[in-house]
Amino acid sequence: MTAIVILAAGSSSRLGRPKQTLEYKGQTLLQIAIKNALAVTEMVLVVLGANAEHIEPTIENLPANVLHNAHWEEGMSSSIRLAITDLEKNYPEVTSVIVMLCDQPFANAELLTQLIDKKKTTGKGIIASNYHNISGVPALFEKKYFPQLLELSGQAGAKQLLTQYPDAVAEVPFPEGETDIDTTEDYKRLNQKLL
Incomplete structure (x- = not known):
């Protein structure tokens, strides 16, 4: 089984308000x-941190498991x-994980399915999204890379493993992956796409 982890713990300092609650097409990011x-997948973990008390009520009706990152x-x-x-302790049946962010609104179910399918067809242990010649998230990691994910520290994200194990990586094109919401300008640009 593939679990999906949505990273949503940041403080959105550059934006000045929680990006997790910004609306796009009538729903929050x-x-x-x-x-x-x-x-x-039915196994979805959401990691909250900053502003969790404002964010958690917006997702309480969705069947995702919420983890609080102190x-x-x-x-x-x-x-x-x-x-x-949490996955290793409580869900031993999980064989791989997709790590994704909450601020990539075009990381849709089709893309996530492509990551899983690419793993099946290539047998590679890491499947990354590729945009503008950059490998990044959403990215799938086979269980054998869980120990390396547990060793990450500081600001380093899972992207570090993509450069560490280049021979283990296959990619899925995700041209819209460059759209993420870090600033008010990013959010304005996103909404202009609706016009």
Whole structure:
């Protein structure tokens, strides 16, 4: 079984308000991410940290497991370690994990399915999304890479493993992967796509 971990613990400092609750097409960015994940697997973990008390009520009706990262200020690695630890402890049937962010609104169920299918057809242990010649998330990691994910520290995200194990990586094209929401300008650009 493939689990999906949605990283949503950051403080959105550059944006000035929680990006997780920004709306796009009538849903929050985090709701969109969870629904896309649930279309692919029933095992969805959401890692919250900063502003959790404002964010959690917006997703309480969705069947995702929420983890609270008390060390969110350390960076993405702390959320990844928390999620992988939880998977190993409570869900031994999980054989791989997709790590995704809450601020990539075009990381849809089709893309997530492509990551899983690519693993089946290539046999590779890591499947990354590729945009503008960059390998990144959403990315799938086979269980054998869980120990390496648990060793991540500081601001380092799962992307570090893509450069560490290049021979283990296959890629799925995701041209819209460059759209993520870090600033007010990013959010304005996203909404202009609706016009």
